[in-house]
Amino acid sequence: MRRTIPAWVTLVLVLLTAAIVRAQGSTRIDGQVMDIQGNPWPDVTVQIKNVETSQQFTVKTDRTGHYSQLVPRGGIYEFVLTNEAAHLNFTDRHSVTEGQPTPINFNFKELVEQQKSANTEEAKKAEEQANAFKNMKSHFDAGIAAMNDSTQVRQQLAAAPADQKSALQDKLKADGQTAVTEFQQAEQGASPKDPKNHALIWANLGQAYDTAGSFGEAAGAYQKAVDLQPQPNYYVSLATALAKAGAAQNDQQKITDAGGACDKAAALDPTTADTCWKNVGIVLSNKGDLKDAIPPFQKAAQASPKDAQAWFLLGNAYTGTIDTKQEGDKLIYIIPPGTADAYQKAIDADPNGPYAPQAKAALDNIDQLSGGVQTQIGTSAKNKKKK
Numbered sequence: 001m002r003r004t005i006p007a008w009v010t011l012v013l014v015l016l017t018a019a020i021v022r023a024q025g026s027t028r029i030d031g032q033v034m035d036i037q038g039n040p041w042p043d044v045t046v047q048i049k050n051v052e053t054s055q056q057f058t059v060k061t062d063r064t065g066h067y068s069q070l071v072p073r074g075g076i077y078e079f080v081l082t083n084e085a086a087h088l089n090f091t092d093r094h095s096v097t098e099g100q101p102t103p104i105n106f107n108f109k110e111l112v113e114q115q116k117s118a119n120t121e122e123a124k125k126a127e128e129q130a131n132a133f134k135n136m137k138s139h140f141d142a143g144i145a146a147m148n149d150s151t152q153v154r155q156q157l158a159a160a161p162a163d164q165k166s167a168l169q170d171k172l173k174a175d176g177q178t179a180v181t182e183f184q185q186a187e188q189g190a191s192p193k194d195p196k197n198h199a200l201i202w203a204n205l206g207q208a209y210d211t212a213g214s215f216g217e218a219a220g221a222y223q224k225a226v227d228l229q230p231q232p233n234y235y236v237s238l239a240t241a242l243a244k245a246g247a248a249q250n251d252q253q254k255i256t257d258a259g260g261a262c263d264k265a266a267a268l269d270p271t272t273a274d275t276c277w278k279n280v281g282i283v284l285s286n287k288g289d290l291k292d293a294i295p296p297f298q299k300a301a302q303a304s305p306k307d308a309q310a311w312f313l314l315g316n317a318y319t320g321t322i323d324t325k326q327e328g329d330k331l332i333y334i335i336p337p338g339t340a341d342a343y344q345k346a347i348d349a350d351p352n353g354p355y356a357p358q359a360k361a362a363l364d365n366i367d368q369l370s371g372g373v374q375t376q377i378g379t380s381a382k383n384k385k386k387k
Contacts, residue, residue, distance in 0.1 A: 026072050027096055031104040033065045033081065038109040040065030044088065047080040051093070074098025081106060129191070136189030136197075143182035143204060150175035150211050176212030183208055199229035206237055215245035219254070226264075232272040235265035239276050243283040255284070255292070262296075266303070274304035281313060290320030301345070308350035312359055315342035319362065322369075333369040340366055 029048065035041040042063045049056040052075050059067045071077070074096045081090045096102045150172055157168040183205040190197050206221035222238035225231075239261035246254030258280050266273035281296035297314035304310060318339035325332050343359040343366075350356060 026070055027074055027098055028068065028070050028101050029077075029096060029104055030068045030101060031066070031106065033061050033067070033105070034107040034109060035065075035086075036108045036112055038107065041083070041108070043083065043085075045082045047078075047082075049078045049080070051076040051078055071096065079104065079106075132189050132191070136186050139182045139186035139189065140201060140204075143179045143186060143208060146175045146179035146182060147204070147208060147211065150179070173212050176208050176210070176214075179208035180205065180212055180214075195228045199225045199231070199234070202228065203234050203237065206241060210241060210244070215241055215248055219245050230264070230268065232265040232269035235261045235268070236272050236276045236279065239265065240279040240283065243280040247283055247287040247289070255280070259296070262299075270303070274300050274307055274310060276300075277303065278307075278310055278313065281317065285313070285317060285320075290317045293317045294321070301342070305345070306349050308346045308353050308355045308359075311342050311346035311349060312355040315339055315346060315359065315362060318342060319366075335366060335370065 031046075033041040033044045033046070040061075040063070042061050042065055044061040044065070044067075045058065046061065046067050046069075047056060047058050048069055048071065050071070050073070053073075055072070057069050057071065059069050061067045075098070076093055077096050078091065078093050082088055090106070090108075092106070094102075094104050096104075153168055153172045153175060157165060157172065160168055183201055187198065187201045187205065190201055192198075202221050202225035206218045206225065209215070209218035209221055219238060219241040222234060222241050226234045226238060239258040242254045242258035242261060246252065246258060259277075262273060262276035262280065265276045277296045277300035281293045281300060284290070284293035284296065294314065294317045297310060297317050300310040301307065301314050318336045321336055322339075323334040325334060340363060343362045346359040347356045347363075
């Protein structure tokens with residue numbers, strides 16, 4: 001005879017099955033708490049909180065220090081252990097594997113030892129870092145001292161008689177090389193986590209290379225400074241170093257790059273454009289390349305129209321490119337357009353300044369040259385024939 005199963009029995013079976021499925025995700029956490037002497041620690045309150053769901057459970061350790069708690073799911077749980085009598089308040093996080101018993105023990109004797117070890121390591125690291133910084137600063141200060149000495153030597157060099165200049169120039173280079181060595185040592189000891197100090201050291205190293213006459217190395221050092229910390233004054237120094245390297249090596253690309261550095265300086269701080277372009281122009285002027293010095297001086301004057309020096313230097317660059325041609329018995333001077341205007345603007349920018357008298361004298365000379373100069377070339381030739 002076939003038996004039928006009542007509907008309510010079927011329903012109960014379904015519910016039991018569902019309950020079993022839910023129970024498969026639960027996890028039992030069992031653990032033991034040991035005190036600072038390594039003995040079982042009873043009466044410790046253990047709060048267990050699921051970090052994701054914030055569901056929280058609270059249990060206490062028994063006389064053997066054990067605790068146990070069933071949690072519905074795995075995940076990251078935060079454990080807070082407290083004991084008012086012992087002023088215990090300890091928090092830690094642990095991963096609980098779903099569906100598997102997870103033992104999580106707290107041995108405060110071991111934890112204290114680990115903390116001591118960690119503190120010792122931290123103290124050792126801190127001491128090493130402090131010593132490294134002290135060593136780095138010592139080299140940095142020595143580099144600064146050498147550069148300060150080079151400044152005094154430059155002042156002496158400017159006023160020294162000719163027979164003393166060679167020795168002073170050697171001293172200047174020696175100061176620069178000393179500073180290079182010290183800043184190199186400082187850079188090696190600087191913390192990689194401090195790009196600002198790294199940039200500062202590289203910038204000073206660039207100045208030291210410049211003093212030592214190593215302009216290519218100076219440009220490289222300044223480039224590293226701007227890579228670490230783009231600052232307008234670093235770009236100005238980079239532009240000057242590139243211009244010096246380009247002038248020394250007849251490398252037009254470096255001079256072009258110097259202009260690019262000035263553009264970057266001006267983009268960060270427009271007030272630096274005048275100084276940057278003026279420096280490039282002065283480097284080229286000192287080399288005797290007055291034609292190439294004109295564009296930098298033009299940009300300097302445009303950036304700061306009230307800078308009498310920029311206009312005066314521009315006038316001098318124009319004057320240095322004056323050409324001549326012979327017309328009959330006259331030598332005609334071909335004065336570049338803008339020469340007189342540059343000198344006049346130098347006067348207007350600072351009528352009582354140091355450049356005004358020189359600019360006025362230059363204008364007088366230009367006025368005298370504008371009509372040409374009488375020569376006796378033709379006459380001399382006739383006289384030679386009569387003889």
